[in-house]
Amino acid sequence: MEIVNACNCELCVFRKLIFNNVSASEMGSMCENKHEAIYKKGQVIVNEGDEINDFFYLREGLVKIYKRVHNDKDQILSIAKSFDFVGMLTVFSDTHYHYSIAALEDSTVCYVKLDFIKNLIKKNGQFALDLLDKMSKTSDDIIKVKLDISKKNLRGRIAYILLFFSGKIYETNVFDLPISRKEIAELIDMTTENVIRILSEFRKDKMIRINGKTIEITNPEMLKKICEVG
Amino acid sequence: MEIVNACNCELCVFRKLIFNNVSASEMGSMCENKHEAIYKKGQVIVNEGDEINDFFYLREGLVKIYKRVHNDKDQILSIAKSFDFVGMLTVFSDTHYHYSIAALEDSTVCYVKLDFIKNLIKKNGQFALDLLDKMSKTSDDIIKVKLDISKKNLRGRIAYILLFFSGKIYETNVFDLPISRKEIAELIDMTTENVIRILSEFRKDKMIRINGKTIEITNPEMLKKICEVG
DNA sequence: CGCGGCTTTGATGTTCATCAAGTAAAGTGG
DNA sequence: CCACTTTACTTGATGAACATCAAAGCCGCG
Numbered sequence: 232m233e234i235v236n237a238c239n240c241e242l243c244v245f246r247k248l249i250f251n252n253v254s255a256s257e258m259g260s261m262c263e264n265k266h267e268a269i270y271k272k273g274q275v276i277v278n279e280g281d282e283i284n285d286f287f288y289l290r291e292g293l294v295k296i297y298k299r300v301h302n303d304k305d306q307i308l309s310i311a312k313s314f315d316f317v318g319m320l321t322v323f324s325d326t327h328y329h330y331s332i333a334a335l336e337d338s339t340v341c342y343v344k345l346d347f348i349k350n351l352i353k354k355n356g357q358f359a360l361d362l363l364d365k366m367s368k369t370s371d372d373i374i375k376v377k378l379d380i381s382k383k384n385l386r387g388r389i390a391y392i393l394l395f396f397s398g399k400i401y402e403t404n405v406f407d408l409p410i411s412r413k414e415i416a417e418l419i420d421m422t423t424e425n426v427i428r429i430l431s432e433f434r435k436d437k438m439i440r441i442n443g444k445t446i447e448i449t450n451p452e453m454l455k456k457i458c459e460v461g
Numbered sequence: 462m463e464i465v466n467a468c469n470c471e472l473c474v475f476r477k478l479i480f481n482n483v484s485a486s487e488m489g490s491m492c493e494n495k496h497e498a499i500y501k502k503g504q505v506i507v508n509e510g511d512e513i514n515d516f517f518y519l520r521e522g523l524v525k526i527y528k529r530v531h532n533d534k535d536q537i538l539s540i541a542k543s544f545d546f547v548g549m550l551t552v553f554s555d556t557h558y559h560y561s562i563a564a565l566e567d568s569t570v571c572y573v574k575l576d577f578i579k580n581l582i583k584k585n586g587q588f589a590l591d592l593l594d595k596m597s598k599t600s601d602d603i604i605k606v607k608l609d610i611s612k613k614n615l616r617g618r619i620a621y622i623l624l625f626f627s628g629k630i631y632e633t634n635v636f637d638l639p640i641s642r643k644e645i646a647e648l649i650d651m652t653t654e655n656v657i658r659i660l661s662e663f664r665k666d667k668m669i670r671i672n673g674k675t676i677e678i679t680n681p682e683m684l685k686k687i688c689e690v691g
Numbered sequence: 692c693g694c695g696g697c698t699t700t701g702a703t704g705t706t707c708a709t710c711a712a713g714t715a716a717a718g719t720g721g
Numbered sequence: 722c723c724a725c726t727t728t729a730c731t732t733g734a735t736g737a738a739c740a741t742c743a744a745a746g747c748c749g750c751g
Contacts, residue, residue, distance in 0.1 A: 308604070319597075324593075324601060329605070349590060353586025353589070354586060359583070360579060363554075364553050368554040371600070382530065411728095412729075422709080424709085427730065428731085443716090643698095653698085654698095673698095673748095693750105695749100696748090707738080708737080711734085712733095713730105716730085717727085718728085719726075720726100721723095
């Protein structure tokens with residue numbers, strides 16, 4: 232993990248998202264309460280049970296939010312990308328994290344002292360509303376996706392996750408899976424073996440091509456149908 | 462549905478929960494932007510897709526939050542009781558409800574004009590923080606419970622839901638189930654037949670007594686064990 | 692009284708997890 | 722850099738857990 236100190240928050244694309252109604256002077260003092268950290272792929276950003284001292288968000292990269300079940304088994308809650316407020320779930324209601332977070336790709340995280348943010352909320356009502364909005368969307372989306380997946384059969388789930396990476400994350404039909412087969416299983420609640428089996432089925436049915444972690448979706452229409460009816 | 466207009470919010474037990482940092486004068490003007498409604502058991506309080514105009518909470522009673530899947534099948538997200546902020550999930554991030562809400566027991570709901578609440582958030586920073594806290598807890602809890610249930614087997618799920626009603630809702634070992642077998646199935650993601658089958662198993666194993674909707678838990682220890690290992 | 696929804700039980704079938712065993716790939720230490 | 726170990730991936734065979742289907746009794750309600 233590498234720490235960066237330069238501060239140009241005023242120009243950051245992020246400002247539009249949530250700090251839109253925060254004044255230039257407020258942004259200035261935020262710089263004094265902020266630091267950035269760069270994590271390499273695979274590194275753990277947050278450990279379940281860690282104390283919460285900062286409000287933070289993902290400036291760049293891809294992470295997984297997960298919960299340890301056994302020593303060798305996790306349960307993945309969701310995958311978050313740039314501009315997602317990954318730590319948001321528990322930040323305002325508890326002193327310690329309920330979930331762990333790890334980098335799936337090299338990632339840059341911005342940390343702002345939680346006390347500073349809480350003060351900003353108190354002083355700047357519009358910022359408070361913007362934050363409520365963002366938080367509401369974040370958790371609502373996690374719930375929606377989990378409900379959605381839980382009612383699909385295994386083929387539907389695999390179709391869903393392929394379309395998720397293709398559509399929501401990489402926006403292309405050819406992409407490298409950022410997670411292992413085991414992690415896919417942990418994310419959509421099935422066994423590793425069945426993830427592999429169904430990927431092979433899809434390959435045999437000419438809907439996708441597979442080369443290790445590289446996936447090409449050759450028949451997105453059929454995949455969408457399987458996702459919907461599944 | 463019966464509408465009530467009397468206003469004694471200042472004395473309401475609710476005030477402690479979330480309006481603790483709202484001044485007497487603010488509470489006074491809140492009364493002018495508030496109304497209460499009483500729903501009979503079975504009545505629908507919110508319909509998926511309805512426009513959101515109010516911030517509301519459950520003052521008294523028991524409700525289910527659910528999503529329509531097919532015409533005769535729902536997916537129940539959670540059961541909320543007095544002091545729960547049932548409509549909170551979507552209120553601040555969308556204009557229309559994503560879920561339906563229906564009364565499982567006679568229930569009293571307090572509605573406050575959303576615009577008024579948003580103004581209060583802008584003016585009263587501590588109230589904004591209190592709201593963030595509450596909202597964070599609410600959604601976090603829903604996610605936690607759903608994750609928890611999804612990794613249990615069917616016996617574990619039934620044990621869980623019996624302990625939930627016994628411990629969290631009614632705080633006694635003898636209680637009337639507020640929902641049908643079908644609704645239990647929709648809540649913990651299984652079929653009605655298996656809900657019944659496993660309840661019968663538990664009865665044969667002398668862990669519970671069943672008389673229609675009335676349940677008596679005679680061996681809570683064993684039930685807890687089944688819930689944990691399941 | 693009869694209809695529809697809820698409950699119950701049994702029989703059957705399918706989906707999916709588990710187990711086993713082997714190959715490939717990726718770290719790790721000498 | 723190579724032997725070694727561990728972790729990831731893959732396929733097949735088996736069995737268990739669970740859904741589905743069917744049939745009948747029950748209860749509340751118009």
